[in-house]
């Protein structure tokens with residue numbers, strides 16, 4: 001996993017820990033409302049212990065109300081790393097003043113320095129400004145108002161819906177070309193780039209969802225509903241066009257999701273994902289294996305699809321095969337062979353009827 005991915009995962013883990021619906025967030029919100037301010041450190045390793053001066057040993061399971069009561073005292077509250085136990089309260093933290101801090105107030109300067117010194121998550125709840133700021137290592141993040149994130153997440157869902165329409169259009173064009181035996185690498189690339197846009201919005205939505213916690217339930221459902229079909233199609237396209245038939249499509253998809261950034265991916269990168277090395281001519285023709293089309297035939301078992309592709313290699317040969325040739329494939333009798341022929345004909349008619357110009 002690359003550095004950026006690890007960083008994104010860590011940020012999303014931090015946000016999930018303090019997302020609405022979690023006990024820690026309930027406690028933080030109580031402290032915020034009570035206007036006492038608070039300084040909370042998650043983790044009590046040697047480095048943290050080294051900074052602690054004084055305080056009361058609490059050692060009890062975490063509860064939002066205890067946190068609120070303890071925040072009435074001066075100093076910091078120390079929890080265990082998972083935030084499931086309160087270890088100390090009223091602790092003074094003696095940080096290294098040579099560590100740089102961009103904050104002005106003492107609570108926030110201390111929080112930033114402890115986070116840098118110990119690499120533990122530190123939460124500062126401001127008494128005067130009604131803000132919650134998270135620090136971990138060099139990471140600093142001020143939690144946004146839930147309504148602001150909800151609005152952004154809703155906008156992202158709308159964008160995802162629009163991209164879905166665009167992607168469906170590209171896929172339906174690809175289907176027509178597949179039946180006409182006219183697919184080129186450029187057509188496959190077009191679909192992959194459209195899918196890339198979808199992944200970009202998905203990544204954005206995931207970061208909002210980490211922060212929204214239970215408040216993002218409906219948006220999460222909408223996102224899953226929109227994405228399930230699209231991801232299945234992407235997997236089929238990977239299986240149809242990857243250089244090797246034995247490709248692991250879910251691994252390719254996950255790698256694809258991992259490399260999407262705000263910049264449009266280079267064509268070469270996408271071809272490499274599919275296993276093609278060296279220069280690929282965009283105008284060169286390519287035949288799909290047929291996984292995507294065959295999967296549209298109702299009740300056709302995966303093993304039969306696999307056997308068909310092993311025998312005929314590509315979709316054009318499967319389409320041209322007569323019933324008796326299909327019948328020769330392992331697991332296919334005459335009745336099923338006819339069903340496959342009819343199924344393919346129906347799909348072809350449908351594809352041409354849905355053709356979008």
Ligand SMILES: Nc1ncnc2c1ncn2[C@@H]1O[C@H](COP(=O)(O)OP(=O)(O)OP(=O)(O)O)[C@@H](O)[C@H]1O
Nearest residue numbers: 037074075076092093105106107108110126127128
């Ligand atoms: N080194 C420290 N260890 C523990 N607690 C501290 C430390 N420094 C400050 N605090 C806590 O922060 C409180 C407020 O400090 P200060 O007003 O300077 O912070 P601030 O960053 O401006 O925060 P706020 O926005 O809440 O006012 C102190 O009363 C104390 O409880």
